[in-house]
Amino acid sequence: MTVSYGIHNMSESLPLSIQFVAGGLLLILLSFIYSTLTSERPHPSFPVISLSEKGLGPKASFFRHGKDTIIKGIAQTNGPFQIVTGTGPKIVVPNRFADELKSHDALNFNEAFAKDFFAEYPGFEAHRQGLQGDNLIQEIVRVKLTQSLGLITGDLVEETTASIHDYFGEDSEWHATLVKQNVLDMVTRLSSRVFLGKELCRNERWLQIAKDYTIDSFIGARLLRLVPSVLRPAAHWVMPHCIRLRREYADANKLILPEVERRKECAEKAIAAGGKPPKTADTIGWMYEVARGRKIDYVAAQLSLTMAAIHTTTEAITQALLDVCANPEVMQPLRDEVIQVVGIDGWSKTALYKLRLMDSFLKESQRFHPPGFASMNRMVKANIQLSDGTTLPAGARIMLAPKYSDPTVYTDPGKFDPHRFLREREKPGQNNSWQHVTTSAHHMGFGHGQHACPGRFFASNEIKIALAHLLLKYEWQFDGSGPSPEMEFEGSSMTDPKAKLLMKRRREEINLDGQTSEA
Numbered sequence: 001m002t003v004s005y006g007i008h009n010m011s012e013s014l015p016l017s018i019q020f021v022a023g024g025l026l027l028i029l030l031s032f033i034y035s036t037l038t039s040e041r042p043h044p045s046f047p048v049i050s051l052s053e054k055g056l057g058p059k060a061s062f063f064r065h066g067k068d069t070i071i072k073g074i075a076q077t078n079g080p081f082q083i084v085t086g087t088g089p090k091i092v093v094p095n096r097f098a099d100e101l102k103s104h105d106a107l108n109f110n111e112a113f114a115k116d117f118f119a120e121y122p123g124f125e126a127h128r129q130g131l132q133g134d135n136l137i138q139e140i141v142r143v144k145l146t147q148s149l150g151l152i153t154g155d156l157v158e159e160t161t162a163s164i165h166d167y168f169g170e171d172s173e174w175h176a177t178l179v180k181q182n183v184l185d186m187v188t189r190l191s192s193r194v195f196l197g198k199e200l201c202r203n204e205r206w207l208q209i210a211k212d213y214t215i216d217s218f219i220g221a222r223l224l225r226l227v228p229s230v231l232r233p234a235a236h237w238v239m240p241h242c243i244r245l246r247r248e249y250a251d252a253n254k255l256i257l258p259e260v261e262r263r264k265e266c267a268e269k270a271i272a273a274g275g276k277p278p279k280t281a282d283t284i285g286w287m288y289e290v291a292r293g294r295k296i297d298y299v300a301a302q303l304s305l306t307m308a309a310i311h312t313t314t315e316a317i318t319q320a321l322l323d324v325c326a327n328p329e330v331m332q333p334l335r336d337e338v339i340q341v342v343g344i345d346g347w348s349k350t351a352l353y354k355l356r357l358m359d360s361f362l363k364e365s366q367r368f369h370p371p372g373f374a375s376m377n378r379m380v381k382a383n384i385q386l387s388d389g390t391t392l393p394a395g396a397r398i399m400l401a402p403k404y405s406d407p408t409v410y411t412d413p414g415k416f417d418p419h420r421f422l423r424e425r426e427k428p429g430q431n432n433s434w435q436h437v438t439t440s441a442h443h444m445g446f447g448h449g450q451h452a453c454p455g456r457f458f459a460s461n462e463i464k465i466a467l468a469h470l471l472l473k474y475e476w477q478f479d480g481s482g483p484s485p486e487m488e489f490e491g492s493s494m495t496d497p498k499a500k501l502l503m504k505r506r507r508e509e510i511n512l513d514g515q516t517s518e519a
Helices: 002-013 016-039 058-076 095-101 109-114 125-130 136-168 179-196 204-226 229-235 240-272 283-291 298-326 328-345 349-354 356-368 420-425 456-473
Strands: 081-085 088-093 175-178 375-380 397-400 474-478 487-489 492-494 500-505
Touching: 058 081, 058 088, 058 487, 095 375, 095 397, 109 125, 109 375, 125 136, 125 204, 125 298, 136 179, 136 283, 136 298, 136 349, 136 456, 175 179, 179 204, 179 283, 179 298, 179 456, 179 500, 204 240, 204 298, 240 283, 240 298, 283 298, 298 328, 298 356, 298 456, 298 474, 298 500, 328 349, 328 356, 328 456, 349 456, 356 420, 356 456, 456 474
Parallel strands: 088 397
Antiparallel strands: 081 088, 175 500, 375 397, 474 500, 487 492
């Protein structure tokens, strides 16, 4: 009685304008809480899958055992079903609908990921720039990077040669190494060489920012997904990984912006004099050309490209080395192919295409250890009726189930077979259907359809060049503990950062350094 009287009395003493403001703020807060909670409710038309036999609810099931949760959903249903992620429900659509959805106009790629990677929060500017609706980053990769692969091959070979000796060393005695850390250091150099040029790619502060931002952004996003949604707007300000992200973004601005301004000044002077901007073979120049007056955060864009390239390529090369050690009989055939192809053609687009066994090996590694068990993540912008009559509702986020272990597609799918896709390409009319970079409903390691990874051609070349050097210049084997188990989070897998391999320097049969051509 006394308390309610005190509140009533206090409200009467406040100016009416302040009461209106306070009431408005309370309504906004309640509206935010309501909309957040309702947006994370499962859709009523689709079954929700959980590993109840393990005592886990839907969210814990996908968080801890995402792959098993999807496999259970595929086994128990004949149509779409739901899993519950840290940012709300997603509908898993059977693989048989992949081709009818791969380029559907009512599906949006960027909006499907913006919620998962908290693109609106400070520090996550790279995700925001990469997921903007104007697709600037995708255009830079597709139009500039992919079409310049022949020009940048020499840069990749030169930087691989320099960085591999810096990070993997010359020790000819067997010794243990944290393989993923060294691969991460090398890939950061390689990607930065192409994206920023020779000077900045060897700038120690930039290399540290590039690595740390990549790691902190993925870990920060994952940890935020564990926080109750209504608390995230406050929690991200005090979470260590998010604090570091904001600092790394600020430091990147100090390093990159002066170079951006110098390039823009040169280009503007050339245009004013009636000429054309100087041609460049790195993304600062490409961004300036592709932007065509559009507003662009150059630093966020650089971090977006770097983050995507470093994470995926590091995982692919590390997993390839682990697979070589798990299947040592393929090591010498891979070396022999590099010796024959590069020995004759040098480093060129033609040579990289001719590394057919390596191409098959990498595609099998991706099939056997998919970085994400499901693929084709999309936001549904308008109701979509599937060919079986099922309606995917507007506002839903979807993903497509895979076929990596389907025995009707892959013979003996539980066996790692380095020659699997080489044999497929040898069949009549199938030469280009099963390349490392080729996407299909049966193999969605790089996605599928109009939103398939635009950087996969660059990534494949980079991986092949790096792996060729690593195999010819070093011996590899497991240490006594054997292979480390993969780490899983919400259906995504990654190699163990603490995984160790034994290695030693060997004398390569041919000189891999600097043998480049334009062919």
